[in-house]
Amino acid sequence: MSSLDDLSGRKRAILIAAEKCFAEQSYQGVSIRDIAHEAGVPVALVGYYFGAKNELYHAIYEHHSGYIAERLSELRRARLHTDPTTALNAIIAAFISPVLKLNEQDHGVNFSRIVMRGVIDRHEASDRITREFYxxxxxxxxxxxxxxxxxxxxxxVFWCYQFALGALLHHVVDTRMERLSDGLCPARNAKIATPHLLRFITAGILAAAQSAQD
Known part of the structure; x- marks a missing residue:
């Protein structure tokens, strides 16, 4: 699937506008007219390029699907590790690193917010995304x-995945730590954040697994 950068002209403007609108409001609260206004195009053009609102919503995920493929590619390399300790570290790195890198980009920030809104609001369009992509x-x-x-x-193991996902999603949508730390912890700097989040999640999973065996 082509990336957002591969698009040009009004089609790209519509997709960027849709990301901004869906990031700022709930799915139900966004209309095609809102998106057309944000993109500066006629309302009919949105439907011409993308169809109904749910299809435009789906197109946003399609155009970001490369980061999912990257996560799976890194995961499959991680599973080649024979040592359980290094394997776990590599698995979690595959889980978080592509997401943090995407979040460094402006459109990635909007996309992260859309993902979180989909988790919280739960609607038919987001359920389709969850089942198909995630x-x-x-x-x-x-x-x-x-x-x-x-x-x-x-x-x-299921609980560990659930809580690892929670830590990751919270980090990419909540930038308050940057303010609380007076800039010491830049929220969108993947190089700085990755080792901290990696250690936190890995240590938590190891502790939970050990406790369950005791």
Whole structure:
């Protein structure tokens, strides 16, 4: 699937406008007219390029699907590790690094907010996205975690994935730490944030797995 950068002209403007609108409001609160106004194009042109609102919403995820492919590619390399400790670290790196890199870009910030809104608001369009794009990826990561933590109960592995996802999503949408730390912790700098988040999630998973075995 082509990336956002591959688009040009009014089609690109519409997609960027849609990302901004969906990031700032709920899916239900955004109209095609809002998106057309933001993009500076006639309302009919939005439908011409993308169809109904749910299809435009879906197109946003399609044009960001490269980061999902990158996560899965890194995950499959991580599963080649034979040492469980390094395997877990590599799995979590594959899980978070492409997301943090995407979040460094302005359109990536809007996309992260759309993803979080989809999780919170839960509507038919977001359920379709979750099932099509994220559930298959989640199953691969859960399977990889099970392989890296063979003694951990399966339920523990599921909980670990759930809480790892929560930490990641919270970080990419909440920039308050930058203000609280007076700039010491830049929210969108992937190079700085990645090692901290990687250690936090990995250590938490290891602790949860060990506790479940005791």
């Amino acid at each position: 559930d298959p990826m989640a199953r691969e990561f859960i399977e990889a975690l099970s392989g890296a933590l063979p003694a951990a109960p399966k339920a523990t």
